[in-house]
Amino acid sequence: MVTPPSQPPGNARHCHALRLRLGTPADAGVLAERFARLTAPGGFWSERVPFASDDPGGVRRRARELARPVGAGRGARAVLIEYTDGRADLVVVAHRAAFDGRSLRRLAAATLDGAAPTDEGPPPAWTGNGTALPEADPAPVWGLGEPGPGDDAVARCLLTLPAGTDPDPERWRAAFAAVLGRYEPEKPPGRAPGAGLLFESDGDPDGDPGGDSGGGPSGAFSGKSGRASGRASGRASGREWEYVPCQAPLHPLTITVGRGPGGTVELRADHRPARISEPVAAQFLRHLAEAHRRAPGSLASPDSPDTFDTFDIFDSAERERVLALGRPPLPLRTTPRRIPDVFAERAAEHPDAVALLDEDTQVTYGELDLSSTRLAHGLRAAGVADGALVGVCLERSAELVAVLLAVLKAGAVYVPLDPAYPADRLAYLAEDSELSVVVTTLDDFPGPPDLRALTPDRVRELGGDGTDTPPPTGAGPADAAYVIYTSGSTGRPKGVLVPHANVVALVDATRDDFALGTTDVWTFFHSVAFDFSVWEIWGALLTGGRLVVVPYWLSRSPERMHRLLTDRGVTVLSQTPSAFAQLAQEDRTRPGRLPVRLVIFGGEPLDTRSLLPWLDRYPESRCRLVNMFGITETTVHVTAGTVTRGLALAGSKSVGRPLPGWRVYVLDETGRPVPPGVAGEIHVSGAGVALGYLRRPGLTGERFCADPFGDGRMYRTGDRGRLLPDGTLEHLGRLDNQVKLRGFRIELDEIRSVLAECPGVVAAAVTLRRTDPQDAATSRIDGYVVLSGEAATTANPTAHIRERISRILPDYMLPATVTVLPALPMTAHGKVDFSALPEPGTPAAAAGAGVGDGLRAPEDDISGALLDVWRRLFGSTVGVSDSFWELGGNSLLAMRIAAAVRERGLPPLDLRMLYLHPTVRELAAAMAV
Known part of the structure; x- marks a missing residue:
């Protein structure tokens, strides 16, 4: 008996194996000598096992040997397994870098038959092609669950198809390519795919047990269909044989097509649970079977005019299951109504309850109702008619809320304008929205000559003593309540028209789940020009809660903000993750606990791991953390997901499931639903879809369309995401050049356009950079410009550029740096190569730095x-x-x-x-x- 060597290191993904059944006894010494002549000494051993060849013990023993890898340096190893029934198996395992499939077959045959030449050495084919196989794509793909430590074992699922299913490998390849193309639509050509296809056959009548079914040494075939190799078994040349193409899957998901009993076809998925979830592996099999059933037979021909886009991978039941994932778990119970009508009910129910707290000012529901009614009469007296757009440019205050409500009571539409905006931007917004009236305390509000600027006091004077009844109006729930401007890729902001019914539906969709009511105290923390304020203001006032106004300066101080939350007893807090991180850090220095019971995150992506310290101080039973995804065009929020400790530990990107009344689809470029777990563009339908863009019918038609899967209209968000098999949505960023920075949605192209309009600038580029990947506060916008010859020679040209753009862009859109380049780096396709843009220097250092004592450490x-x-x-x-x-x-x-x-x-x-x-x-x- 020859003793087996110690286990050599090897990569099982790159090893294949062949087993040949010997019907007569064999001389182990002779076989070892032959094998050593063909490979390297010491790679052969034999073993007698106490089992018959068909006993479970014998089956396990040869399966273990077929799965034992070999290193590329040795190239191959062999073992002779001798059973108690007189039979034997020769198992030969080889690394593909040394032996391809045909070479492995010849090596095994020569070991048994002694057919190898002795003088010249083995034929060149026996040493293989000498090239290593490509590594499997290491990136996780498709519908990951939340894997636990060490959860990397290979798992299997099986799908049996009826007898008579076409077993033709070419048809299966066509179907596999179609399905993989739907699962990996963004994979560039040549990148390792996330799945592979294997074939099992009934035998090789030509006696070629080791041939690769893919036709090449590594079993590869072209196209998106990935890698194909074969696991075959049967009888050939008088011997029973079994070929294993790879001892471990080369890819995260490997599909095997084989024969089952009664002429059935079996599909088997081998996958690693830590990379592919069980439901996704099973659904891949279903989609493959459906694609194979629907695929035109001509797809197997390379000259076929048919394409993979001519048939779907979903049957009707599967399609319905996919669409159902994007529907809310509960129906929406709401009645379309106007915002002031719902507010009037709350005021009538609790007229003496406090509605607003603004520093030392306290306003009850009855007082706010009366004050806004008189302001509404004043607006009517100023010529404001139903549907008119009224600008509101006031500091965050109780008076601001009263004016917003007054505009709605007057049947008009409010256009919120932040007083901190540059004059040029305010002028543009006033002109674009064709305002005739703006309510503001600014002394010289910029705008068209015919724009009438009124202070709140002047509006009250125009209303006179008035009446306690709001002015009559023909405005209805389907009419616009407000227009909020968002950043635009054309270089100018665009206004979004949102109707009353949408806001009422948002409140009704969340009221029960969040337990919103009269005992809650909310914060008015965000700019009125940011749609998060819509949620804060009307979420509080339409549920009878108390709204605490947070002045701008106080909102920028975590210390003061923390004190306000404690003093005012705030229970519902809405925050961008960036702002909350500062507040949470401040909270860790305080001995007491805040009264907050509900924190709503929105406006930008949330790193759930950053919430772990907060969860240590505020367990889930004490304070609920909710991550929400939404956009202005879909009325603030679309989905909601509670962040548990488990999700935070896993770093989950989930934004939860759709709100009641909202629907989410994830579609590919052709508008088809992608499989669960696969990334695509997020589309939103249902109760929150806005009316469109103000006076931009072309853009409205491009982004808003009829819902092809249900009633109503659908909005293309431009956001990338994927629906997981449990129905939760993962948000994966933007598809275009839009970014979120400290809660504001910013089109980098808008900033680039403003830079390009500066005198002397011939080209411009803008990028978002985070100097510390773990810290959102370090995110900043960097600008790059190419100047004309004359502009480049002026003193400190970037100072002139910064001065000009500061008159157009709000502070949150201003580049932190503006760097002058001789030319913008370009890709081979003629686009700006952002990866080649140089690191900017110290942001915008003052011209006087370094002169005199500019850099010298001060003495005090x-x-x-x-x-x-x-x-x-x-x-x-x-x-x-x-x-x-x-x-x-x-x-x-x-x-x-x-x-x-x-x-x-x-x-x-x-x-x-x-x-x-x-x-x-x-x-x-x-x-x-």
Whole structure:
């Protein structure tokens, strides 16, 4: 008996094996000598086992040997298994880098028959093609569950098709290619696919047990159909044989087509649970069977005029199951109504309950109802008619809420404008929306000459004593309630028309699940020009809750914000993840606990892992965390998902399931539903779809269309996502050049367009960069420009560019850096190569830095400490005369400076001081007073 060697290292994915049944006894020594001449010494051993060849023990023993890998250096190994019934099996395992399928067959035959030449050595084919197989795609694909540690074992599922199913491999290849094309529509040519196809046959009458069914040494075939190889068994040349193409799946999912009893066809899926979920592997088999059934027979021909797009992979039942995943678990119970009518009911029910808290001002529901009614009469007296668009440009306040409600009571449509916007942007929005009236306290509101600017006090005067009854109006629930402008790729913002019924439906869809009611206290935290404010204002007032106004300066101070939440007893808090991260950090320094019971996240992607410290202090039973996905065109929110500790630990990207009344589809480029777990473009239908874009019929027709799978209209979001088999949606980012930054949806092309319009700029590019991948607060926008010869010679040209764009773009859209390049790098297709854009220098350093004492450490303690904090944030070249905002500062970094100042024991830093005194020198002087 020859003793087996120790197990050599090897990669099972790249090894294949052949078993030949010997009907007569064999001399192990002779076989070992022959095998050593053909390969390398020491690769052969024999073993007598205490089982018959057909006993379970014998079956397990040869299966174990067929699965034992061999390293590429040795190339091949063999074992002779001798059974108690006088039979024997020769098992030969080889690494494909050394022996292809045909070489493996010849090696086994020569070992048994002694047919190899002895003088010249083995034929070249016996050493294989000498090339290593491609590695499997390491990226997870399709519908992952939440795998646990070590959950990487290969699992299997089986689907049996009826007798008479066409077994032709070419037809199966065509069907497989069609299905894989639907599962991997974004895979570029040449990239390793996420699945492979195997074939089993009934035997090889020509005596070729080792041939690769793919036709090449590695069993590959072209197209999106991935890799094909074969597991074959049968009788050939008088011997029973079995061929195993790979000892472990080369791909995350491997499909085997084989024969079953009674002439049936069996599909078997081998997959790794940590990479492919069980439901997705099973559905792949169903889709493959349906595609094979529907595939035209001509697809098997390379000259076929048919394409994979001519048939679907879903049968009617499967199609319905896929569409059902995007439907809400509960129906929507709502009645289309106008916002002021629902508010009037809450005011009548609890007229003395507090509706608004604004610093020292307290307004009851009855008082807000009366005040807004008189303002509505004043608007009517000012000429505002049903359906008119009324601009509202006021600071966040109780008065702002009263004016918004008054506009709706007057039958008009409010257009929220942030007073912090640059004058040019305000002028554009007023002109684009064709405002005739704007309610504002700004002394010189920019706009067309015929625009009438009225203060709230003047509107009240126009209304006179009036009446307690709102003015009559013909506006209905289907008419627009507001127009909110979003960033546009054409270089200018676009207005979204949202009707009353949508807002009422949003409140009704969430009221029961979130247990919203009269005991809740909400925050009005966000800009009125950001649609998150729609949820905050009307979510509170239409459910009888109390709305706490958060002034802008206070919203930028986590310390003060935390105190306000405690003092006001806030229970419902809406936050972007970036803002919440600062608040949560502040909370960890406080001994007590906040009264918040519900936190709603929206506006930007949420890193659920960042919530673990919060969950340590506030268990799920005490405070519910809800991640919501939505956009202005679908009325703020579309889906909702509770973030549990398990989801946070797994880093889940789930945004939950659709709200009652909303529907979600994930479609491919041709508008077909993609399989569950596969990425595509998110489309939204149902109660939240807006009326369209203001005076942009072409764009409205492009993005809003009839729902092909149900009633009503559907909106193409431009967001990438996938529906998982359990019906939850994962949001995977944007398909276009749009980004989310601190809750605002920004078209980078809009910023690029404004840069390109600057005098002397001949080309421009804009990118979003995060200097710390784990920290959303470090996200910033960087701009790049190419200047004309004359502009390039001017002194400090980027200062002129920044000054001009600051008059057009709001602060949150301003690039932190503007870098001049001789030319923009281009790809082979003539597009900007963003990966080749250089790193910008220290953001917007002041022109005086480095001159005199610009970079020298100041002598007084406050200036020195401030400069050290700024240099930790922006780099060592920061000087005492550099502006915080020109360095790329933002509100979140301002919060960090305030926290760092507090930690160093310096005088408290009021963030208002930072806005008024943006340099180290100015700020230190103000703090020393």
